[in-house]
Amino acid sequence: MGLDHQAQTTCWDHPKMTELYQALADLNNIKFSAYRTAMKLRHVQKALRLDLLKLSSVVDVFREQELQHAEHVMDVVEVIHALTSLYEKLEEERSILINIPLCVDMCLNWLLNVYDSGRNGKMRVLSFKTGLVILCNADIQEKYKYLFRQVCGPGGLTDQKHLSLLLHEAIQIPRQLGEVAAFGGSNVEPSVRSCFRMAPGKSAIEVSHFLEWMSLEPQSVVWLPVLHRVTVAETAKHQARCYICKQCPIKGFRYRSLKQFNVDICQTCFLTGRTTKGKKLHYPIMEYYTPTTSGEKMRDFAKTLKNKFRSKQYFSKHPQRGYLPVQSVLEVESSETPCSSPRLPHADTHSRIEHFASRVLQGEYRRLKWKHEEAAASPQLLESGPGSPAGQQDEELLAEARVLRQHKTRLETRMQILEDHNKQLESQLHRLRELLLQVRYSLKHIKN
Template identity: 55%
Template sequence: MTQLFQSMADLSHVRFSAYRTAMKSRRLQKALCLDLLELSIAQSVFDQHKLTHNGQLLEIPSIINCLCTIYHELQQVHPDLVNVPLCVDLCLNWLLKVYDSDRSGKVQVLSMKIGLFSLSKGPLKDKYKYLFAEVAGAAGVCNQRQLALLLHNSIQIPHQLGEAAAFGGSNMEPSVRSCFQNVGRNDVIELQQFVDWMHLEPQSMVWLPVLHRVVAAETAKHQAKCNICKECPMVGFRYRSLKHFNYNVCQMCFFSGRISKDHHLSYPMVEYCTPTTSGEDVRDFTKVLKNKFRSKKYFTKHPRLVMVSFPLQSSILYFIYFILFYYFAQITTIPIVMVSFPAQSIFFIYLIVFSTNNNYPSVMVSFALQIHFILFMFFTQIAYPLVMVSFSPTIFV
């Protein structure tokens, strides 16, 4: 365990605490083989050992029995990856380091569940549901004290990694107040309200969704070249400038703060943890056009932010856009090349097909160009960003 934490020293170059904590947590997760543990399996093992009273204190033999059951389950599925004695020893030591600061040899059931659920394998939304269920009352709602208990146990993970200060320290009151103010009530919150708040990535819990993006980016390969170190293709996160055309930065250069002479740290970037879609390419192109008219002074006055992109949502929104485009244009076919060409070329290509198919005079084509340009600007600059705000959280760095 000591060697594991010493090996995390090479992550000190990561400037942003949320990503640094997430990468440390990922390394810990893989060392403990918890990246193989399904949420449902963990829950069934807890039920099997009758660990239903979250206030109960577990002594070391009870913890070992529970961990042995978990890792024997994993060994049956992954015999080449799971060494039961080693994993049990590592996980036991980790739980004691995180949740037994007094060296009493005991860990609370709730703490053990939150620790294992947080590093288990599963969709982020399901993880939020499991965590909420552990502190919610019989009515399925959670009061301020219960939420504070959940956040306190969760933040012990980055605290043990030496990163707690960046997430609010041990004071959970601001996060609890933020959650209840967000839902507009002071007594209790329901599951969906908690999930919606977590999707905003509050400061005390931002490391958890970032961990999931780190996992998603591990195998992502982007067919683009880093403008700083010239790596091509880029593996991991890809950061695209929203100030310069076709300017990309790999995760190593971005996290270490390396820049080139024509790009500044104050310029906005968009983050991709999966390969980009054609819709996202068009969206970023329009944003670069807009930022071209903004001065360097503008970006220094405004906090730099990284937009987190979700390919599925952007693809759906652009699909809706093209359907509406088709409706307004009333043509029989839409050229497939429209979705892959830059925005400035799309409408010229489209208008050629439009005028050819319908034999409209040049005046009508000119009028159509104005209408289509207005529609394009509406969907890409007004409607699309407004919808994306509710889906894509921003990380201020």
């Protein structure tokens, strides 16, 4: 802790942490909220050396420090002991020299900023575990499974209350980065309800439901799978030239137009919205975070050829991109949001799913239903046994219809989830507009 003599305020951050926050501010030109958040977290992850830390090592330290009870409250001394063990294990396993005191100070600083901004010197075990597991080096599915287990009962199930606790801990991370408004704010209840729609009528869910829900990349935690893609993309090199800045080869993410032939964009140009003079990138876009195979190239060529004959009106009615550039709704300064102003995303996934479900699945379902009814009305089919060709055909039709019903149910569930997210965003926008009016009113009175 120190005193900022110029501002006459107490500064809780380590000097190196202050430098890190200043570096994160340089990423505010990224126009996609999930990518902006993920890029910032990647910087934090590297600065804390957590990108080198395996999940198994983290779990071992949790066990050694007897951090089994999620509701247990740790004091700063306990946190320091656990972090020291963590970095000592990292140094030993990686056979590298690490400035352990600095890493412990930085990681402690970050965790306190996220989970103890009031500096009470306390944090829950669940907070400590969530903060470290999200930023360690591990397969994303393994992270999901481990975090889910932290809020499970003896039967491997969790209820809405405990899932709320987990999502509340997770959402504190983008909140500290000043990005929480883009992910539905601190209210996680709509996300919890959407997750429980994966298991209709049940008061508790198992890990398979949670993993299926996370695979939909729900709004409150969409930044987490994007962090995974950012990490993988860092080492990717694509044998292509950027249409905008001419970088070759393209490193990191590569974005290919499926409307124009041989138009590739590097991640810097795409994420910051840079274009060439008088030329704009045509959508739809395909994102790659690993080098492409020959099969993927042929698939993209076929899609581009098909899209060449489609009008602008078609793409306006059938948007293809999930993350769109967003505009700042309200510029405010806050001690809890050091890196950027709140932003609201624009999502188009709902319309894509709705269109797909209505045009394909429902039509196919009706076709199968009609075929099944026609077959059932046939005397030959009614007289057929289960082993006869007609009986087998009937069983196949029933099986296919069941699969389509399951797909339809999943799509309807996802549409409901997205509708809830849209309502939540509208509520956020309404509150931000009210705040803007209050600020303008206050400024008017100050001037008078």
